[in-house]
Amino acid sequence: MRYDLIIIGAGPGGLTAGIYARTRMMKTLILDAAEIGGQLVSLYPDKAVQNYPGYERIQARKLSDKMYAQAESMDCEIRDREKVNEIRGGNDELVVITDKGQYHTSSVIVATGMGMFKPKKMGCKGEEEFENKGLCYILPPKEDLIGKRVVVFGGGNSAIEMALIADSVAETTIVHRRNEFRCDESNTMALNASNIRSIMSSELVSVNGDDAVRSVTLKKGDETFDVEADLVVILIGISADLEDLKRWDLELTKDGLLKVDDAMCTSRNGIFACGDVIDYDGKYKQIITACGEAATASNSAYKFVKKPYWA
Numbered sequence: 468m469r470y471d472l473i474i475i476g477a478g479p480g481g482l483t484a485g486i487y488a489r490t491r492m493m494k495t496l497i498l499d500a501a502e503i504g505g506q507l508v509s510l511y512p513d514k515a516v517q518n519y520p521g522y523e524r525i526q527a528r529k530l531s532d533k534m535y536a537q538a539e540s541m542d543c544e545i546r547d548r549e550k551v552n553e554i555r556g557g558n559d560e561l562v563v564i565t566d567k568g569q570y571h572t573s574s575v576i577v578a579t580g581m582g583m584f585k586p587k588k589m590g591c592k593g594e595e596e597f598e599n600k601g602l603c604y605i606l607p608p609k610e611d612l613i614g615k616r617v618v619v620f621g622g623g624n625s626a627i628e629m630a631l632i633a634d635s636v637a638e639t640t641i642v643h644r645r646n647e648f649r650c651d652e653s654n655t656m657a658l659n660a661s662n663i664r665s666i667m668s669s670e671l672v673s674v675n676g677d678d679a680v681r682s683v684t685l686k687k688g689d690e691t692f693d694v695e696a697d698l699v700v701i702l703i704g705i706s707a708d709l710e711d712l713k714r715w716d717l718e719l720t721k722d723g724l725l726k727v728d729d730a731m732c733t734s735r736n737g738i739f740a741c742g743d744v745i746d747y748d749g750k751y752k753q754i755i756t757a758c759g760e761a762a763t764a765s766n767s768a769y770k771f772v773k774k775p776y777w778a
């Protein structure tokens with residue numbers, strides 16, 4: 468069997484590309500190495516997304532579930548936990564090789580986001596020892612935070628948004644190594660209006676405890692002091708793992724992301740791309756931009772495969 472289109476990655480970009488492809492009746496398979504939903508489910512499932520049009524506020528997991536349901540209802544074939552390792556072939560047919568099998572297709576859209584991303588680590592004393600014993604890199608579900616003393620590390624939107632979630636059920640502190648947060652103004656306002664304690668210009672020296680986390684030691688200038696904690700959440704960014712792209716014989720930017728033209732075509736015939744995995748001047752990594760680029764990528768794949776008279 469041969470697909471018209473195989474989409475690699477089922478985040479907002481990949482799912483939207485699938486929805487658009489099915490409006491053109493393209494036989495479409497979407498593959499994801501992890502859970503369907505991309506960063507929305509793996510990094511911030513409980514966060515309220517406030518900038519996706521049509522929803523004043525929607526929990527990230529719910530938004531992703533809606534995209535997933537829409538793609539499924541339009542008969543996209545969707546497989547989770549199947550990692551793409553290679554894309555072989557040339558102009559007439561591409562073969563997508565995964566860790567479970569291989570699929571023949573006329574076109575491919577790469578929507579792999581930040582790849583098999585991992586959270587950035589602090590590299591401080593106690594970090595490894597207490598991982599999963601009260602130290603984590605993704606905020607646990609709200610129910611697990613009730614009554615705890617939560618200390619969040621980071622100064623960007625993610626750290627503040629997660630601290631705001633924690634603040635609704637737990638005593639929460641946010642620690643940032645600079646004297647100013649790097650976030651949207653709406654988050655600064657929400658933080659100022661909350662009960663969150665902010666500790667600025669401070670570095671994490673160590674995470675301390677016995678069988679679980681009990682405190683963190685911070686350093687501010689020459690002063691060293693302890694803050695009691697039951698849960699330490701480190702949200703200082705994610706490291707992209709873009710190794711897969713190197714094997715796919717596609718032209719990359721100096722940062723290892725994919726180069727595309729205005730129609731979302733990569734340097735390989737029949738392979739298109741969208742979302743966080745691509746870069747161009749003015750690129751803004753957001754759900755809505757991933758979805759917009761996906762519509763273009765899907766349209767380009769349609770023209771490439773079906774060659775309509777008007778294209």
Ligand SMILES: Cc1cc2nc3c(=O)[nH]c(=O)nc-3n(C[C@H](O)[C@H](O)[C@H](O)COP(=O)(O)OP(=O)(O)OC[C@H]3O[C@@H](n4cnc5c(N)ncnc54)[C@H](O)[C@@H]3O)c2cc1C
Pocket residue numbers: 475476477478479480481498499500501502503504505506507510511515516517518549550551552578579580581582583625705711741742743744752753754755757
């Ligand atoms: C903490 C945080 C909060 C954010 N909040 C917002 C917000 O409020 N609003 C907003 O608009 N944006 C927000 N963003 C940004 C937004 O999540 C991303 O821009 C968006 O997820 C990009 O979508 P994508 O489909 O390109 O990639 P992703 O969501 O990264 O999905 C890519 C998928 O590809 C899969 N994959 C990778 N490699 C392979 C492979 N080899 N084979 C198969 N599958 C593979 C991955 O498993 C993943 O599921 C936030 C980001 C973070 C980190």
